[in-house]
Amino acid sequence: DQQVKQNSPSLSVQEGRISILNCDYTNSMFDYFLWYKKYPAEGPTFLISISSIKDKNEDGRFTVFLNKSAKHLSLHIVPSQPGDSAVYFCAARGSSNTGKLIFGQGTTLQVKP
């Protein structure tokens, strides 16, 4: 049962353009969502998060949008830079008394110069 899904395994964009990474979830009890970035041979690095009581959170070039009715979130990167090329994981946390995260399968982003 895949509770968090990233349906696009890969995405390629031109430098300077917008990158939009998508994530769908099925569990309405999730109360917190995170995006992690992962380079090869490194562990995932926290990028940005959003609480379920908000619909948007912005941090520099990164913005996360949450649509609870559609159970959908997206990460926008504007403008995209070649250094953003990495695997991006969407993760969700349930409202139970634990920090356990449920991850999507990841989307590989390639930003072309």
Add this chain to the structure above:
Amino acid sequence: DSGVTQTPKHLITATGQRVTLRCSPRSGDLSVYWYQQSLDQGLQFLIQYYNGEERAKGNILERFSAQQFPDLHSELNLSSLELGDSALYFCASSPLNRGRAFFGQGTRLTVV
């Protein structure tokens, strides 16, 4: 550098063997999490410890076990290893029971 240290970075072992993966959390973090990432898969939650006590369990195999010691470092023990156990094993830590998790660089386990 996340501050989470995992050793060893690479491990190659034979089927049927037992290995121990070690994790040192960030200074002051009380929670430790273990995740498994198999080829082209997302990270699968295995287990969480908080201040020495098991807090949450995922789809962790009975052949796997973990513990968190008084100094808060954690070990993941994998026994009777099978080829399918080959994966990246990540440890993460967070200050409290919940909150943003910081990941180590992972241990790549190869079972031959």
